[in-house]
């Protein structure tokens with residue numbers, strides 16, 4: 001995962017807090033970045049396994065309040081949960097895309113027609129002639145051309 005980055009000492013307990021909240025919400029989520037910027041804010045990057053993650057900017061005031069104030073804590077939790085559920089959605093979409101892509105490979109061309117030089121798909125009728133593969137529909141054309 002990400003390389004640990006330096007952070008100022010004050011950020012330590014806040015970083016721990018965010019990590020704990022994150023772990024509660026989604027045990028396999030990871031806090032990959034915790035930066036003391038922009039001013040008065042922290043930039044937090046959380047990622048699910050196999051994802052680059054997305055940054056979330058949290059107000060320093062809110063995070064500090066979250067350590068002592070249950071309402072602020074709930075707000076931070078909600079922000080993290082929203083971010084996580086967006087990431088889960090995009091991960092699910094990505095997986096669906098990958099599944100479609102791998103199916104496309106299976107259904108993709110199985111060869112190139114020796115006559116029209118277009119791809120031959122698995123559903124096409126094919127003829128094999130002198131160890132060459134062609135669309136069945138292309139064969140009469142080849143015969144017309146003498147060959």
Ligand SMILES: [Zn+2]
Nearest residue numbers: 113116135138
């Ligand atoms: Zn063909």
